[in-house]
Amino acid sequence: MKIKTGIGIDVHRLEEGLELWLGGIKVEHEKGCVAHSDGDVLIHAICDALLGAAGMRDIGYHFPDTSDTFKGIDSKILLRKTVELIREKGFEIGNIDSVICMQRPKLKSLIPQMQSCLAGILGIEKEEISVKATTTEKLGFEGREEGVSAYATVLIYKAGMA
Incomplete structure (x- = not known):
């Protein structure tokens, strides 16, 4: 078995009046992410780790923020495409x-809801997804x-590899 980690x-700036998406769910808040897509930082970090x-x-190589194709896109779509890309290379x-x-x-x-959403997209058990939240103590x-x-x-693997 071949095992790899990533x-x-x-990071996104927050601005009043925008929607806040984290882990594939909409979070009620007066500020949201300034971004080319929906700005879901958690999904973007997971995509980068998998890739x-x-x-x-x-993620920027596969889904450039200079492309109108990805303007305002739901990050869950980017995560689905990322999973397809790594599975095409034989990884789980x-x-x-x-x-x-x-x-x-x-x-x-909100973490259990994020885990369920992500598990459905990734095709893995909810228990295999840890989402933690922390403040920076106002720093x-x-x-x-x-x-x-x-x-x-992330940990990914190819079964049957040396």
Whole structure:
């Protein structure tokens, strides 16, 4: 079995009056992400981690923010396409560990919904997806509520490989 790991990170500025999407779900908040797509930092970090683990560059290479094709796109579509890309290379997803850094709103109660959404797209069990949320204790751009960041690590594998 061939096992590979990857790491991904995404950051977006927050602005009033925009929708906030995290982990594939809409989060009620007065601010949302300024982005070419819907700005779902968690999904973008997971896409980068999966693509990196498979040796397939990054999300911007596959889904450039200079393309009108991806303007305003639902990030769940990007995640589905990413899963298709890595599966075409023979990889399956073992597990995902991730964290969202944001001062407000508190996300703890939304994590099970995010896990279910992501599991449905990724085709893995909800228990294989860890989503954590943390504040930065009012430090940095996240703490000042100017932006949000997300980090993800993944394990992918090819069965039958040495």
